Each structure stands twice: as C-alpha cells, then as structure tokens.
Amino acid sequence: MDSFQDFKLSKQLHYAIEDLGFTTPTEIQAQSFSPVMSGKDLVGIAQTGTGKTFAYMLPLINGLKFSKQIDPRILVIVPTRELVIQVVDEIEKFGKYSSIRVKGVYGGVNINQHKALVMEGADIIVATPGRLYDLLLSRALKPKHIKKLVIDEVDIMLDLGFRFQLTNILELLPAQRQNIMFSATMTDDVEEFITAFFKAPTTISVAVSGTPLDNITQYAYNLPNFHTKINLLKDLLVDTETYTKTLIFVPNKKSADLVYELLYDFFTSEVAVIHSNKTQNYRIRSIEDFNDNKTRILVTTDIMARGLDLENISHVINVDTPRFPENYMHRIGRTGRAEAQGTSILFSTPAEQGFKENIETLMDHTIELLETPETLEISKLLTWEEQPKIIERDNPHTIVEEEKGESFHEKSEKNSKTNQGGSYKRIIKQKYKKARTRGDKTYNKLNKNKGKKPF
C-alpha cells in the first residue's frame, strides 16, 4: 500500500489525513493496517518515530461505530504521563471529524477530577498503569466493553514495578478482546508475555536498528570525569546559533537537578529540567516552555527518552553513556524526527568505554570521535562533599507568572543569600517548607538521597 488512498477508511478519516498532510503511510502503518482491521492480535517490533500511534489508531477508529455510551471500548496503556498527553493529542488530531471521544488519565492529578472525566463518557481511554488500576478498582472506569487493548513500549512495561500493575489490569479486562502491542526490542520477557496473553498474533517488525538513524549525525567525546563533561557542555551550549534546541540526558534524578544547577549559573532561564520527582504541573510546564522555545536547553532523565515527539530538537547530548544500548537509541531518537536532520553527542569517561562499544556493536556503526578542545578546562575529580549544593528552584516561567513584580533572578538571589547564613538544619527546614508550599516532591526525598552520588 503506497498511499493512504488505498486504505479502506471512512471519509472522515481521509479528510483528517489530508488535513495533516500525510500521503504515504510509513512501513509500520502499511503493515499493521490489515491485521488490526481484521481484529487479530498484533505484535509490532518498532523503534519510535515510525508512526506507531497512527498505525494502530487509524484502523481501530475506523472500526468504531458511533456511540454515546459511557464505558470505553478502546484502552491504550503507555509508560509515562507525558506519553498519555501526546497520544491523546494525536488521536484527537486524526479523529476530529469522526466524533471520537478520547480521554487521558495519569497520576499526579486529583483522582476525582479523572473520575469525573471518565464519567463524561469516552470511546478511547489512554492511561498510565497506576492511575488506570485505581480507576478500575474504584469502578469509576468500567472495563466490560473494552474489546481493543493497546500496550505501547511493552519492554519497559515488563520491568519490575510495572509488570504487576500491568498483569493486574489485564485480569480485570474482558477475556474476549483484540490485543495490540509495540515493543522496541524483543526480549525473553516480551516473548513470555506474548505467549501468556496473546492469541496467534501477527508479528510485524520494522526499522531494524541502524536504519532510522540515517538523519542523525552522531559524535562522541572521551572525557576524564563528570565535571569536565559539564565544562564541555557549557563550552558547547554557548553557541546559541548551533545549539538551538538541546535535550540533555543524565543518568538519574539527582544528577538532573545537579546538572540543571550547574548550567543555570551560565544560562539562567534558557535552561529547564524535568524528572519524575517534579510535580505534574512543573513537568508539563518544562515541556511546554521547551516546545514554545521559551527555554533552549532541557535537562532530563530517561523519562523523556522514549516515544515523545518533540519538535525541532537540534541536539541530543548524553552526559552519561547508557549501559544498555537500547536506551541510547531511544534517547538520540528524540532528534532527527520526520525527515529533519539532527545531531547527537555522547560523553564517555574511561569507565564508560565498554558501554560505548556495546552501543556501536548494536548499531553496527562507529560513532565519530571528536578531539577534546584544547581550551577545555579539565576538572580535578571533586568528591561528593565538594559538589555544589543543589538549590531547588521553581520553573522560571512559572515564577514570573505567580510572583507579581519580583523577578525570578531577584528571588533566587534572595534565596541564596538567606541560605548562606543559616545552619544546615535550618536550610533543610526552609527547603521542606518551600517544597510543601509549592508541592515540589523532590525535597521529600532529600534525606533519603543524601550522600548518594549521581555518577
């Protein structure tokens, strides 16, 4: 099938496709159309950026008869809240002439709000596992008409912590249903899962590793330690002409806060941060500001690594070298999307060389190694105690809105001054209080993470 015209779809869907300017289906869209239409179980092995949502949703929506019933008929489960928001947005776009009612539910939002939302009625529910399970248990969401189930990023969903939630949910769904799943990789866990829950599935596999990376230019630097990585990061990001929109991946939440802090000294409100300990409002704001070009640099954990469609990312910088090569593939896949050209940069310490080799083996491609600039300041290795303390800041643009008159810089100045005089205990106390008043969860874990090294 070379054109969407060849798909037997309703007029409404054809209009929507035309509006979106799509003419040629991607490989996965062409391949999954017939199996999904026929009602058979489907297993799709596909990297992100291959048009997955469109691939399963088009035939599913097409088969949906108009109804006003409250209980949903299609359920989509994805691993992060941000993906819920994105998938809902996509479905609304191509379902706009088909009177499709789609609702997204996820944690971090008052559950009564979601109960009310669900009671309004929906054809399609998109959800993260935890909130979905809550809604099912409380009977706010009734599963009996769910005949189509889509699970995205299954390999992640089978990680410990996710998998019990997922299997609990599956037990509550009607046995007679069509199962559709997508996974970037086929692991033993995924295979086991398929045998347990799928009935004679059609398996399609597209985008063998290597091929979707044609429009991403990859570079690497070998650097002695973390602080030298930060120095190089600063030296690179100064070039605002080149680094127009840069996503910076770090290995964990603690280093996300730290790298944000270190970059903030140089780039102030050009930089933002996101990770799962931030409140939902903060997370949404960070992404919105980045999408709207209010910030140029976004520091993130792997929360942003998968599936998200961010516009015009010029660079992806990996401050750490992921020890699992798939993570690298997911991360750099945030750039070079939909024909665009992108650049990725990988930082590796001597200890991380082995991880880099694994990545190169998987891709069957050697990442071009760039010379360390002679002007680069090589840091001595600081101990954890010598690391700069993290000052928790609000999202800059949120502050500007909320604090009338007082600018973000004035406020942060004030904060750092008040913090300098006080005893450690008092500072912690202040931080807890501030964290509570603005609902930031990071400092709830302050003591738990104390002394834990980011690298």
Place this chain on the structure above:
DNA sequence: AAAAAAT
C-alpha cells in the same frame, strides 16, 4: 542500573 508508575 536507573528510570517510570498510585497515594
């Protein structure tokens, strides 16, 4: 190994 996901 760390991330995310429920309060």
